[in-house]
Amino acid sequence: MPKLIQELDNIKLAIFDLDGVIYRGNSLIKGVKQVVKDLKDLSIKVVYNSNNSTATRRNYVDRLEGFDIECSIEDFYTSASIASVELTKLKSNSKIYIIGETGLQKELEARGHEIITEESRYLEVDFVVVGLDRNFTYQKLAVAQRCLLQGKAKFYATNADATLPASTGLLPGAGVMVNAVQTCTNINPEKVFGKPNPEGIETILREQNVAKEQAVIFGDRLDTDIVAGNRANIFTVMILTGVTTEEMVINLKGDSKANSNLIPGLILNSLKEIFI
Numbered sequence: 001m002p003k004l005i006q007e008l009d010n011i012k013l014a015i016f017d018l019d020g021v022i023y024r025g026n027s028l029i030k031g032v033k034q035v036v037k038d039l040k041d042l043s044i045k046v047v048y049n050s051n052n053s054t055a056t057r058r059n060y061v062d063r064l065e066g067f068d069i070e071c072s073i074e075d076f077y078t079s080a081s082i083a084s085v086e087l088t089k090l091k092s093n094s095k096i097y098i099i100g101e102t103g104l105q106k107e108l109e110a111r112g113h114e115i116i117t118e119e120s121r122y123l124e125v126d127f128v129v130v131g132l133d134r135n136f137t138y139q140k141l142a143v144a145q146r147c148l149l150q151g152k153a154k155f156y157a158t159n160a161d162a163t164l165p166a167s168t169g170l171l172p173g174a175g176v177m178v179n180a181v182q183t184c185t186n187i188n189p190e191k192v193f194g195k196p197n198p199e200g201i202e203t204i205l206r207e208q209n210v211a212k213e214q215a216v217i218f219g220d221r222l223d224t225d226i227v228a229g230n231r232a233n234i235f236t237v238m239i240l241t242g243v244t245t246e247e248m249v250i251n252l253k254g255d256s257k258a259n260s261n262l263i264p265g266l267i268l269n270s271l272k273e274i275f276i
């Protein structure tokens, strides 16, 4: 039977970021499949939490199954699925205008919300929800603006990542669309559901019925994964298989003015190191 390192030996729930922790682009990170299997053999629940709202949870199941990792749709929490859960609490069967892609649309529709696409219906819109939209246009921005300034809609964002990692380098992230809406309305989002906000992790703990002392998040970004984990008061582990280098963490630790929420509880070169 595998044995977890001392820092993790009482955990019941492992929350994994996806890109940079489980896979990088289209390749599974070495050793990850065995780590997930070993955690499950130890009766530790494994869930996945991504800020990316463009894909549906079904897409993520297909992706991990493609890597031969057993999983089900309930194991995934995206900023879109969290937005959908939280907005349903505010109003069921609401009317929503989105700047976003299929993942966001499908998650909202799955909980009974109606996606409004016609500008002429702007007065009916309850929520404008903004996420990453790779077909973002001036026209979409203008409709969102109208719903917020001339209608009754409230503004929410899935996440506010400035950039999106790509095989060619960096691409613009959802934060660009969120800022565009903010700029032309002078309204800030009521809430941003994704990391670094702790709401997503709090939703996961509630749904999985696990105390915060028994949960851990594994991430590759300090300013999203680690900050979200620290704000939600769960243990945080920085895995150096993604965008963050050891040097970046060392520099941060040496900076007395750095935000303490950026500091992970533990730094590991790869997920394999969670076992003795």
Ligand SMILES: [Mg+2]
Pocket: 017, 018, 019, 020, 021, 219, 220, 221, 242
């Ligand atoms: Mg990541």
